[in-house]
Amino acid sequence: MTTSAAAPARHALEQACAAVGLHSGGAEPVRLAENQIWRLPGQQVIVRIARAGQAAAAQREVRVAHWLAENNVPAVRLIDVPQPVEADGRPITFWEELPPHEHGTVADVAQLLRQLHSLPAPELDLGYLDPFVRIGERLQAAKTLNEDDRAWLHSLHQDLVAEWAERPAGRPDCAVHGDAWPGNLVRIIGGGRLLMDLERFSLGPPEWDLVSTAVRTKTTGAVTEDEYDTFCEAYGYDVTEWAGYQILAGARELRMVTYAAQHAASNPEWAAQAQYRVDCLRGRQGPRPWKWKGIM
Template identity: 65%
Template sequence: MDNRDVTPAPAQLRELRWPAELADVGTADRVILASAAVGLNAHGAQVIRQAENQIWRLPAESTVVRLAPRDRLESATREVRVARWLAHNSIRAVVPAEVDQPVELADWVATFWEEVPSHEHGTVADVARALKELHALTPPSFELGALDPFVRIPERLAAAALPSEDRRWLLDLHADLADQWAAGLPPGLTHRAVHGDAWPGNIVRIDGNEWVLMDFERFSHGPPEWDLASTAVRTRTTGAVTESEYAEFCNQYGHDVTEWAGYDLLARARELRMTTYAAQHAASNPQWQVQAQHRVDCLRGRCGPRPWNWPGIL
């Protein structure tokens, strides 16, 4: 397989700039407008997930619509190109719909994807196998952008439902970790295309058999250790993965990132991301407030040593 770019250039992508008065329409209306722009039927559209991005299903088209804030146009464009590049290199991944995309609407950007059949979260071993295949690829000819472990953390903290003193502490932690990242990592694996958010919810199983790679918003170029650290953190920090599962993960991939000198920095960056994600969404969903504060307390040494019990934010 080669790595040539088989995706239309950005100039060919569909752009629709809706009048300012449409900026206040509801999410469902945006789904209808964006779908109509590319000739898709949004009748009976169903919401799948509402968080930083809005995910909707078009049952009449077996298509999924992903709405993201418009400042993520570059990321949305890259996601589509990455998915097509992965398919060209025989990596099982979610497939972009054959429409002119992404579509811009006032303050949102929409992308369209073929609906994945009935599926479930993959296994920890699936994550290892998927990452091994992905990291073996020569990076694509188009620009992926450099990995940024701290993307949107300041914005999350600005919106977080936290005591001001805790917010200041997290901002200081962010500054410290960012300085360490800027100073450079210890020698490690060769930088490659990385998924950026590799966990079993983004490497799913279809019919209990083959895995499929999903969600390329954080796809970039950087150290493969960033992808590997996700499972290590879910073992050593949150307790979501057992030690035996982690041993199998390392066996499948052929590398244990926790033995690398740079692991502590990546682990702390991931812990910060998980904490600020919970804190941001607790501002609009009070049922997450206890978990958000618990994560802050853990980072601040108020809850004993790792692993901590961090249930997922749904």
């Protein structure tokens, strides 16, 4: 992102920091995207600036972070200030800076999910899981796909929504992370693992968290069969044996395809990969697993 694009967020950062008694001088951008991440040097604080209109999501994320801390689930922690703070119409939250770390493994994901899913459903307003959130908007934005492929994806979307509504019984609902994969978990150098990216927490079937790793094995081959066996052993369950697996796997695949297609609309380098993913779903590239590249 350009410096000019970051300027409005820096103004919001300065306002929010002043509101909670933190110094914003020398703030360093860590990631400048729709949601921006900034570091406050010398204060061990990370500032997350969400998109305008995401106040409810930020409030839910704060509630989830407190609940995870109260239940001793290893996760990123908020600092002790009133939050979220709104500045320039954007909700802003403040987090403890992580010590040196690296990405976790699928086994790490399984262990943390097992701990998370074992907790009683929280008395929090998390909302119920929607596996298809933003799918319609993504399809509208998928301008690189032809009309036939977009119509086919719309039909697949409708079919999966109907199947989701009539899915077979599974494990009891609980708090689910919503996007559980090694990219949203870190392993602290010296010991310990932490969940990150709490914004997609909701109440729902734990199978949704497990399907992510299964799809990365069975659909894209990003996770090896041996790694998947280790994942299942660590969690104590293989979601692919559940009668509803194909429904949730289909929803996850559709999310991955439409995300790439939306991305391709503003980044031409992604057009070929988006089309390839559609071709895979439509049976033009042989059976799974397919070698999808880049954004998952």
